[in-house]
Amino acid sequence: MDAYHSYYGVEWYFFLLVWGIIALGSHVYQVGFVVKLIRLGKNDDRFNSWKQRTKEFLTDWLGQRKVVEDKLAGYAHALIFWGFLMLVSDVIDLSTGGYFAKFLGLIYLANLWNLIVDIGYLMAGIGILFALYRRLIVRPEKLKDSSLEGVLILFAILGIVITAFIVEAIFMLGDEPHYNYWEPIGVLFAKLMQDIEPDTLQVIVDVSYWLHMILIGGFLIEIPQTKHSHLIGTIPNVMFQDHEKMGTMLPLQVDEDNAAVKTDDLDFDNLTLGVNKFEDFTWRQLSDGWACTACARCQDVCPAYNSGKELNPMQIIMDVKNYGKEHGSLLLAGESPDETIVDRFSPEAIWACTTCYACVNACPVHIEHVPKLTDTRRHLVMEASEFPEELQNLFNNLERNSNPWGLGAHTRADWAEGLDLKIGEPAEYLFYVGCAGSFDERNKNVSRATAKLLKAAGVDFSIMGEMEMCNGDPARRAGNEFMFQMMAEMNVDNMNSLGTLKVITACPHCFHTIGKEYEKYGGKYEVYHHSQVLNELKQKDKLKIKDYGDKVTFHDPCYLGRIGGETEAPREAIGGELIEMERSREKSFCCGGGGARIWMEEDADKRVNEIRAKEAVNTGADCVAVGCPFCMTMMSDGLKTLGEEQRTVKDISEIMLENLEE
């Protein structure tokens, strides 16, 4: 018994052909529209390293590597995803009246194919039930405000699965049942339905078949319109994921070797500074929106969102997509809508980002949230000159005295008085102190501790003294790329003139910028965080450190752990028994100071550092160990506001120095 017969005197395939043309036509038209929109974006050549990309695609897309990090939702999704990959060819069979299976039979593959498809439907069905259980019964907090879209889609695909089994089953029934055990679930369904009257069965199979085909066609029409677009959108997103080191930013202009064009040679007449128009983004930035499934993992980990600020990283991704959809025809006609990208994001959201990259790290499909915000900051600073007033002081201070506080550049090495350090001389290591370690009273102590430990271990190092400048990171993350580049070029000149090869720094922002960003500006160095060097000295017994007795927890700095990839050296360096916070290592929660946020105002009731300080307090530790000058300030302030000043905040080097055996 089957559904392949005439209805009201018209052959079944005529109806199917009409529906197929409508559904497929609509699908292709809509996808074409989206592709045209994405192609408006600027060039970003990621069509290289195909071997690595294929591998990543297989593990991240096919293998669902990051999707399954969230266990319930992840495995439910993986089941549905793998199930659908296995069953998708069934639609060819159903729309050719069974000829596809017959063809496979000729090459002896029909049975295997039947089995695969059947298991596919089963996996998808189980996955959907789990997903419905999560959405309707567990109801995680973050899904409370989500639309009905997700649930409706789940019921629709559940409909596809159930109708498939019914059709499969009834095809086995007839005057004489012929059970095909290569379709085990189909057989199960068939046995349940074998006693039904043939006339009724005929109605059921007809209805099921057409419901199945209507749902599939409906999906073809719906996919490009909703978050379901991720079915297609994730393919380029995962395939062309960022191969630059995490946290690195694109220079204003690059030459053929991907090095930054020097500030003096920048082609300002043809340069777009930052992003305010849809087409100012690169194509890969534009494609993100159609890969997003609104899983809200970025939202869960965002310090700005979780402290009640305007910014929601997921909304930023949706904003780009919706902006493209709403203004699509204008954009494709080459015209500019009245509303700009900055209007859509809102300046408050743009300035709330700490550039901690937790969102990027959490996203299962390699969406790049942070560059969208730093790019619009570039526009606001360099093009529009509209930014929080505090930043004007920051920029002036950096320009005049090359440090964010604007303190006299000639006092940069005052912290080292009496320590008898090499200043401005060649040595094996350059100790790049950074601004906080040079000018901030609390952090000067960290510089002294680090220098004392290095001396105690007999390391040959020097500092740059007055020649040292800010590495430029605060200016850069605040959107002043031009100022960053000028500072980077001067720093690289100075460091190269000292013959610098190896750098030690106690600041993760210096660690990141000098180690990972300066290469494009002509500076290639081996850069170590002080915890890495000090730990190695400890492990090699060049520094004898007693085990630390106090209860201590370590707060991973974003630019050392998640972005910098170093989570173990600081822990080993501290030693003793660490109590971990709930979020640690790569999943550490920002102190709120990154992205030049430490220089901007923060509403008293929306402070990121208080959230993190609370997490530290919850461990019961007496001491919060940090490895970043900004974390030092933010965590100390956070504990103070919570009235927990009895808990100390110490840098790794300070803890080590305290426990150094003479």
Added chain:
Amino acid sequence: MNIAVLIKMVPDTESKLEVNDGALNDQNFKYMVNPYDEFAVEQAVQFKEAEGGKVTLLSLFSEDNSIDTDLRKMLAIGADEIIVLRQQGYRGDKPLANAKALSDAIKELNIDLVLCGIQGIDYYQAATGTMVAQMLEMPNISGVTSLEYNSGTLKAKRQIEGGLQTVETSTPAVITCQKDMTKVRFPALKDIMMSKRKPFENKNVDPIDSKDALTSESSLPPARDGGEMIEGEDAEEKINKLIEKLKMEAKVI
């Protein structure tokens, strides 16, 4: 409306101060635009944007050209040209001589309005602007906190002890600008780039003999005694101790 803005290059507030035998060592000074003059530039550019015309920046300095980069930033804000009067032996503490050199230069320009900061943050004499007005025989309004221009008439507000004074005058006039008269814009990058193409003229002028009062000796303020930290169990105890000390030891309350 053509406007001249007088700009004094002053030592950066973070410069290292050294005194040798009663004389200030200015060898290691870095210079910056006097912050009060920045308000004047911003105000001039706003007038130009509304009324048209040209903004000429006029600065008097020695032959040292390390000031050029910082000075050029004023062009990025929107001024049209810079003329630096280079004078051998220039000193910032000789208002009479400096006003003479500046007013001579202004006479050669066709100017409707002269703007400058009320004082330089190097010597705080608040004299040059007013002297320039005298030498040019123009009306002077000093210490202006807000300024409006309406077809030939200037309306200025001045903060005076316990009140606000509104003053009107016709142009040409010399206005000296008080702190926070207007918010100085941060130039966009394209304006910074454009400013590199704007005229920057150096003009040698002769030293001027004047009857200026002379600085006879410079010295640093005496080093402060270390403060006293008030110890205590909690905030309340500390505050009580502080009040006690203010009453008994300092006798201020």
